[in-house]
Amino acid sequence: MKQKVNPQENFGITREKIGYVSRKDATQADYDRIGFMSGLEVHQQLLTASKLFCRCPAGIYHDHDDYDAELVRHMRPTLSELGEYDGTALMEFKTRKEIIYRVNNENACTYDVDDTPPFPMDPEALEIAIQISQLCKLNIVGEVHVTRKQYLDGSIPTGFQRTAIIGVEGAIPLKNKTIRIIQLSLEEDSCREILDEGHVRMYKTDRLGMPLIETVTYPDMKNPDEVKEACDYIRFLNRSTGKVRTGMGAGRQDVNVSCEGGTRVEIKGVAHTRWIPELTHVEAFRQYALLSIRDLLKKRIDAEKPYKISHKVLDYYSYHFDAIPAIKNASLNGHKIIAVNLPGFSGALSHFTQPGQCFAHEFEGRLKVIACLERPNMTHSEALNQEILAEDWEKMEKLLDCQDQDAQLVFWGPEEDIETALETIEERCQMSLEGVPNETRKSFEDGSTVFERVLPGADRMYPDTDTVPRPLEDDYINSLTKNMPGEIIERYKQLKKWGVPEDTYTYIFSRNLYPLIERLVNNTRLKPVFAGTFVGQKLKFVEGQFSKGEAFDYECIEKLFGYLEENKLHPELAVRMLPVLYQHPKMDFDSVLVNIDFKPVGSNRLLDRIPFLSQKFDQVGRKQEPKHKVNWIMGQLRNQATGNMDLTQLARQVAQEVNGSKETKTA
Numbered sequence: 001m002k003q004k005v006n007p008q009e010n011f012g013i014t015r016e017k018i019g020y021v022s023r024k025d026a027t028q029a030d031y032d033r034i035g036f037m038s039g040l041e042v043h044q045q046l047l048t049a050s051k052l053f054c055r056c057p058a059g060i061y062h063d064h065d066d067y068d069a070e071l072v073r074h075m076r077p078t079l080s081e082l083g084e085y086d087g088t089a090l091m092e093f094k095t096r097k098e099i100i101y102r103v104n105n106e107n108a109c110t111y112d113v114d115d116t117p118p119f120p121m122d123p124e125a126l127e128i129a130i131q132i133s134q135l136c137k138l139n140i141v142g143e144v145h146v147t148r149k150q151y152l153d154g155s156i157p158t159g160f161q162r163t164a165i166i167g168v169e170g171a172i173p174l175k176n177k178t179i180r181i182i183q184l185s186l187e188e189d190s191c192r193e194i195l196d197e198g199h200v201r202m203y204k205t206d207r208l209g210m211p212l213i214e215t216v217t218y219p220d221m222k223n224p225d226e227v228k229e230a231c232d233y234i235r236f237l238n239r240s241t242g243k244v245r246t247g248m249g250a251g252r253q254d255v256n257v258s259c260e261g262g263t264r265v266e267i268k269g270v271a272h273t274r275w276i277p278e279l280t281h282v283e284a285f286r287q288y289a290l291l292s293i294r295d296l297l298k299k300r301i302d303a304e305k306p307y308k309i310s311h312k313v314l315d316y317y318s319y320h321f322d323a324i325p326a327i328k329n330a331s332l333n334g335h336k337i338i339a340v341n342l343p344g345f346s347g348a349l350s351h352f353t354q355p356g357q358c359f360a361h362e363f364e365g366r367l368k369v370i371a372c373l374e375r376p377n378m379t380h381s382e383a384l385n386q387e388i389l390a391e392d393w394e395k396m397e398k399l400l401d402c403q404d405q406d407a408q409l410v411f412w413g414p415e416e417d418i419e420t421a422l423e424t425i426e427e428r429c430q431m432s433l434e435g436v437p438n439e440t441r442k443s444f445e446d447g448s449t450v451f452e453r454v455l456p457g458a459d460r461m462y463p464d465t466d467t468v469p470r471p472l473e474d475d476y477i478n479s480l481t482k483n484m485p486g487e488i489i490e491r492y493k494q495l496k497k498w499g500v501p502e503d504t505y506t507y508i509f510s511r512n513l514y515p516l517i518e519r520l521v522n523n524t525r526l527k528p529v530f531a532g533t534f535v536g537q538k539l540k541f542v543e544g545q546f547s548k549g550e551a552f553d554y555e556c557i558e559k560l561f562g563y564l565e566e567n568k569l570h571p572e573l574a575v576r577m578l579p580v581l582y583q584h585p586k587m588d589f590d591s592v593l594v595n596i597d598f599k600p601v602g603s604n605r606l607l608d609r610i611p612f613l614s615q616k617f618d619q620v621g622r623k624q625e626p627k628h629k630v631n632w633i634m635g636q637l638r639n640q641a642t643g644n645m646d647l648t649q650l651a652r653q654v655a656q657e658v659n660g661s662k663e664t665k666t667a
Helices: 007-011 028-034 087-094 123-135 224-240 273-298 325-332 360-369 390-400 415-432 474-479 488-498 502-510 514-523 528-546 556-566 573-583 589-595 603-619 626-641 647-666
Strands: 037-045 069-073 098-103 146-150 160-173 178-188 192-197 200-204 211-217 251-258 265-270 310-313 336-342 352-354 378-380 407-413 439-443 449-454 461-463
Touching: 028 273, 037 224, 087 449, 123 160, 123 178, 123 211, 123 224, 160 211, 160 224, 178 224, 211 224, 224 251, 224 273, 224 488, 224 502, 251 273, 265 273, 273 352, 273 415, 273 439, 273 449, 310 390, 325 336, 325 407, 336 390, 336 415, 360 378, 360 407, 360 415, 360 449, 390 407, 407 415, 488 502, 488 514, 488 528, 502 514, 502 528, 514 528, 514 556, 528 556, 528 573, 556 573, 556 589, 573 589, 603 626, 603 647, 626 647
Parallel strands: 098 200, 265 439
Antiparallel strands: 037 211, 037 251, 069 098, 146 160, 146 461, 160 178, 178 211, 192 200, 251 265, 310 336, 336 407, 378 407, 439 449
């Protein structure tokens, strides 16, 4: 079935015409053209024994079905000190969500469910937050004030998160520029969401209340690669202390993106920094596309007048809906089917916004979140894979009294959600006349995003009357500067000076293994480049092969090289020993050598075998280049030689033998 309209004829805008380029083809000129701008909010759990405002143990997790009680809550917004409601709170209230919490007595208490006032702030968490603030060159506040940040999505049972600013106005150095930091805050972590369907949302409380720091940067990043580099730097800086948690969910980042003429959009909860370049690239161009839609709509619609949609309830049996599974199922469930006319939007619904998505997806996402209509929840008159027949669209156009430049969409849902859905559609149309709405979006690995909620404003912040301010004395702050790790940028420069391959740096810094390499260089006779590549390449490979999620004691690497040095064994032997040691960390080094069938052999004995192997290679009639002969002989000697002799020296001796024998034959 053909599309009811030709979007290109109506709007004349395709992804190419708005200048969209793929991430791999984009240049700095492309980002300058659209005015790319980005900032970060990097969240990191701290490695403390207790939660932040109670004495429950931190870091103890449980499965979805392992719980002792369920609590049910319905959230309501509260007025700020200025007598105003936060937009996000109002949106969440409109969803009429029933929030269910699964509580395990091992890691939650009455404070977590808002039945007990907070305990004093955990001192260990405060110390770590101050130390990391100092590493970020932040100015430490003179007094810690705890405030409440309103969250009505249910992620915190109290409806607010306790948070405190620790440091302000700092900076981190990247390779080619400096990124300014607005502040670092210490706050309690939220629950883990395990279900969100219809009007029900369910959480686990095991993560709730764990100490978390949030590092917020200025929007100083001008391209996606800078955003990732800055995020990695902050993560590596946090991990360099050895006082933060690692693993899935322990570190998360929100990425703020805008383009010129757009507005700040927050991509929430990006799990991996490798997603950041594609996400920020796609979001900046999504905003650029929304601005194009705005400019074209303004030629048709008077933005000064209130924009209104019209709608009609459709009779299921008056249309050919039996062939459309989603609408058929909606009818069987007793849901209403609604046709909506969007004046002036002809060609807009099919307008490109991001790869694989068009402007119609903006409505679909909000209907899911705000009206709680599970996908698929709508179709429209410009859908690429059109399911509704042309004659049915014509019938709806007459029913709605449509004009030539109008567009239509059809959605379905429970009767009690229809009013909210219509308000949501009309509101999004009004927003399109203004440009880019402030919102929070959920991220996916392919770089796409979907609407998650309205972006919170300053009205959601207010003082916490349950917690008294805590002064920070200079002597106390200065006492925390002892034994601070070196700056990441200086460690980066040192690795580069040592000749350690740059592709190992991410692994080294993310595991905080630079101190191990430094000790290997200072306390053993290892060459720096060998120590760095052993940790950054060999250890990484073995970990990828054999890791079962259990923590490995990286400190045993230093003991391993100490053992080899003490027993006058070549450090190359560590490469063969490492896989066994990683799988059996309690095995002593002597047993590891037995396991790999290592036998001490003198270097002279190895060298004496070279002429024999050379003759053997020639006897089988191989007429190949000398380098192939060298490689074959090294392959025969490598296992026996590893640990007994320097392999570089051995290769040199083999080459001399091969080249010498060749010269003799030629003579």
